[in-house]
Amino acid sequence: MSRPMKQCEVTLMAIAGSCILCVIAAAVLLLSLAAYPGHASTSRCPGPRRVRIKWRWEQPFGDAWISGCAVTDEAGNVYVPVEDRCCCLSPDGDLIWDFRVPRSSFWRFILALLWHSRSWCSLPWNWQLPDSGAIFLADKMAMCSGVESMVVSGDGSVLIVSGNRIYALDSRGKRKWRYKDKQTWFWGDTLWQDEKTVYLCGSALVAVDADTGQVKWRRFSGVEDEHPIGSAVSPDGTWYLLEAAGGPEPQTSQSVVKAVNTDGTVLWERRLAGEPQPRLVMFDNLLCVVTRSGYVYALDVEGQLAWEYHLPDTGETTSYAVSADTLYIAGQDIPGPWDHELGRFSVEQHNHNVYALNSDGSVRWTTWLKGSVWGHFALDGEGSVYAQVSDAADRSMVPRGIVYRITPEGTADELLVKSDGTGACLALGAGGVLYTQLGWRGTLCALEEDDTDLTQPRVVERLTAELADDDWRKRWNAAARLGELGDVRAIRPLAVTLRDKDDDVKAAAAHALERLGEPAIGALIESLKIGDYFVREPVIDALAHIGQPAAPALVAALDTDDWDGRRGAVQTLAKMGEPGVPGLVIALGHDSPDVPDAAMFNIGCYHVTDERLVEPLIALLTDKWNHIRECAATALERQGDRRAVEPLIAALEDGDESVRSAAAQALGRLQDSRALEPLVAALEHADANVRREAAVPLGNLRDLRAVDPLIAALKDENSDVRERAALALRIVSQEDIGTDPGAWQKWWDEHKPGTP
Numbered sequence: 001m002s003r004p005m006k007q008c009e010v011t012l013m014a015i016a017g018s019c020i021l022c023v024i025a026a027a028v029l030l031l032s033l034a035a036y037p038g039h040a041s042t043s044r045c046p047g048p049r050r051v052r053i054k055w056r057w058e059q060p061f062g063d064a065w066i067s068g069c070a071v072t073d074e075a076g077n078v079y080v081p082v083e084d085r086c087c088c089l090s091p092d093g094d095l096i097w098d099f100r101v102p103r104s105s106f107w108r109f110i111l112a113l114l115w116h117s118r119s120w121c122s123l124p125w126n127w128q129l130p131d132s133g134a135i136f137l138a139d140k141m142a143m144c145s146g147v148e149s150m151v152v153s154g155d156g157s158v159l160i161v162s163g164n165r166i167y168a169l170d171s172r173g174k175r176k177w178r179y180k181d182k183q184t185w186f187w188g189d190t191l192w193q194d195e196k197t198v199y200l201c202g203s204a205l206v207a208v209d210a211d212t213g214q215v216k217w218r219r220f221s222g223v224e225d226e227h228p229i230g231s232a233v234s235p236d237g238t239w240y241l242l243e244a245a246g247g248p249e250p251q252t253s254q255s256v257v258k259a260v261n262t263d264g265t266v267l268w269e270r271r272l273a274g275e276p277q278p279r280l281v282m283f284d285n286l287l288c289v290v291t292r293s294g295y296v297y298a299l300d301v302e303g304q305l306a307w308e309y310h311l312p313d314t315g316e317t318t319s320y321a322v323s324a325d326t327l328y329i330a331g332q333d334i335p336g337p338w339d340h341e342l343g344r345f346s347v348e349q350h351n352h353n354v355y356a357l358n359s360d361g362s363v364r365w366t367t368w369l370k371g372s373v374w375g376h377f378a379l380d381g382e383g384s385v386y387a388q389v390s391d392a393a394d395r396s397m398v399p400r401g402i403v404y405r406i407t408p409e410g411t412a413d414e415l416l417v418k419s420d421g422t423g424a425c426l427a428l429g430a431g432g433v434l435y436t437q438l439g440w441r442g443t444l445c446a447l448e449e450d451d452t453d454l455t456q457p458r459v460v461e462r463l464t465a466e467l468a469d470d471d472w473r474k475r476w477n478a479a480a481r482l483g484e485l486g487d488v489r490a491i492r493p494l495a496v497t498l499r500d501k502d503d504d505v506k507a508a509a510a511h512a513l514e515r516l517g518e519p520a521i522g523a524l525i526e527s528l529k530i531g532d533y534f535v536r537e538p539v540i541d542a543l544a545h546i547g548q549p550a551a552p553a554l555v556a557a558l559d560t561d562d563w564d565g566r567r568g569a570v571q572t573l574a575k576m577g578e579p580g581v582p583g584l585v586i587a588l589g590h591d592s593p594d595v596p597d598a599a600m601f602n603i604g605c606y607h608v609t610d611e612r613l614v615e616p617l618i619a620l621l622t623d624k625w626n627h628i629r630e631c632a633a634t635a636l637e638r639q640g641d642r643r644a645v646e647p648l649i650a651a652l653e654d655g656d657e658s659v660r661s662a663a664a665q666a667l668g669r670l671q672d673s674r675a676l677e678p679l680v681a682a683l684e685h686a687d688a689n690v691r692r693e694a695a696v697p698l699g700n701l702r703d704l705r706a707v708d709p710l711i712a713a714l715k716d717e718n719s720d721v722r723e724r725a726a727l728a729l730r731i732v733s734q735e736d737i738g739t740d741p742g743a744w745q746k747w748w749d750e751h752k753p754g755t756p
Helices: 003-034 105-116 131-142 459-466 472-485 488-497 503-516 518-527 533-546 548-557 563-576 578-588 594-605 611-622 626-639 642-651 657-670 673-682 688-700 704-713 719-733 741-751
Strands: 051-058 078-082 085-089 095-100 149-152 158-162 165-169 175-180 191-193 197-201 204-209 215-220 226-233 239-245 254-260 266-273 281-283 286-290 295-299 305-310 320-322 326-330 353-358 363-368 385-390 401-406 412-417 426-428 434-437 443-449
Touching: 051 472, 078 149, 078 443, 085 158, 165 197, 197 226, 226 281, 254 286, 266 295, 281 320, 281 326, 286 320, 353 385, 385 426, 412 503, 459 472, 459 488, 472 488, 472 503, 488 503, 488 518, 503 518, 503 533, 518 533, 518 548, 533 548, 533 563, 548 563, 548 578, 563 578, 563 594, 578 594, 578 611, 594 611, 594 626, 611 626, 611 642, 626 642, 626 657, 642 657, 642 673, 657 673, 657 688, 673 688, 673 704, 688 704, 688 719, 704 719, 704 741, 719 741
Parallel strands: none
Antiparallel strands: 051 443, 078 085, 085 095, 149 158, 158 165, 165 175, 191 197, 197 204, 204 215, 226 239, 239 254, 254 266, 281 286, 286 295, 295 305, 320 326, 326 353, 353 363, 385 401, 401 412, 426 434, 434 443
16 A cells, blocks of 8 residues: 555544544533523513413424423513424414424434444543634534524514524524524624624624624633633623633632623733633622622622622532523532432532512522422512422422422412423513423423412302313312312312323422321322322422421321322321331331332332431341342442441342342442451452442452452452452552553552552
8 A cells, every 4th residue: 555545544543533522522512501491481570479370382393392481572572492494473372473493303313323332432622623624513513512502582573592503593594694603603692782783702703884784893711721701781781701711620720701892802811710600790889790619799890899609509510590680599509429329419509599689789689499490580570589400309309390489588489389390491572471391291381370269158169160160271270279278178189280290280280288287188189099190290299398207107108008199198108207217117127028029119210318217128038039138138239338238248148149249339339347357358259240230349448458459359250349449549549550460550559558
């Protein structure tokens, strides 16, 4: 083969490798953009204080879902992103038009293929890509994007952000122009328009003519490790740009704020410690930057630090919004590091506070919500804040969604409890109508003020009669109002309504029974026997929130002949937390094997840890059913109680492979020195499966006495054992030397205790 031909092949291979790296990097960008908080929806009208459903719109495009935040215009129209479509709804919930953003199925397939195959791609991620290849593939990957964000301008035009493309539509949904930038990826939090210009922010700041879509000017950061992620505009037209710099490491990451003229020139620059959240907000002539470490910085229009505040419970991303003189910001869950073996986060803290900060940095109020704020806030003209949460405060497997109204004084009122979790969409529109997504489905619901007079005579009878109305909206509103009244005469009609044909009506009835409290426990437990998910889950939620008064009846339900009822009772006891522990102890000792099986499953799902559960779980390590013994070992691992060490050591000799594996993993997590010798012995077992399952738990003990046996296991005839032993050595040593026993032995000879 000729030398030019070889050089050509090398060049082609380099280009192919570069393309793969660029595609994977674009995938990471796509995933990161999906987590960004949306715009805050602000209305001059007062929002609803007590809601009734005005209409419900279910998207008609197959299995598509609502993919972002809705926006509204002054006429009351609602614009909803449904994957690759922008849908315009009338104030009555009718679809007026929809515009579909072109997407490339071929490049979506290539992206998914390379993303899932990244584990075997060993090329370094920090290569410098050729400009032409990077630009080409970035453009192709942008074609995979749907509708990422929308903005409605004063003349009724709609601007749609999709990857590196911006579409301008007229009020009828017809395209006016499209701007495509091959070198910049845009996102909706950084789009703003005045009379003549549309300003866009991505990896560059771009000004585009509002009438024609032609670029006026473009400004790049000019610094290799900086990239814009947010922007804000002052009334005088000054553009403030937020950039991340220095990489993701906490020691080096920085937030950079720049003031930019409308011609793209930089007026000033200010650097702050910490990686920024992906938004820049402005209120009372102050620029606010929120970092991922929980610091809030306020800068004046000259770039001087006015004040700073440290949030005790912010996480990687958080929701925040501003009114004229207040910054509203939500504390989020802070999970610990992801544990690949357990398949979950190793530590979880649940903080669900919302803070209102004044323009001088002082705290006006703090309020606690029953879950993590999801998406964004909506603000009305009277100072009320609307938020929706994923109900994770009770560590639910299938969290329900709750929409809250927080008063100007900081009091949180529940407006709506959703049937199957929360969604990303929350907006406040003309006339104070609140729009929210129902669950994870492609359904948008409009909520308006309910002016029902609950003091009228015979109101209970009238509302009870409406529970049988043909209009599902009347049934939903009647159930919600009966829960507010607290009249026990409504219990039986509400229990019947749990079998309604509409899922949202079922959820409203269950929530109403929850508000009626202890008198409704019997009706709720009877409803656990209904096999419908959209009945059982709201009923479990209701009983769990009633709490301790429901526990005795739930324990009694463990002895019923109905499997759905027994399973629902166990799940409710676990979801209840500490008040349900005595009932879980009884469930673990139940004669029917399905009851302790369900108890252990739900104890794990809801992260119930209590010393009273340890002895019953230890007893199950000798159960006659293999699956029960395996689940008991896994549950003991999660309890973290050292009393389980000796029984788990005995389980290493169990006749079932899955039980031995679960026991070994549990011993590794408990990190008790008593497990060292049994795990070393298991590493020399005749069964290769036993040797394989013992290696990583032995490394998790982080005991240097395990190094010699693990180095010996690198010579095992079974490749899985060798790979697991190498992983265990990396855990013990915090070094990555591969699978060569000679290299590890050399390292150990140099680092073992007593080596000079």
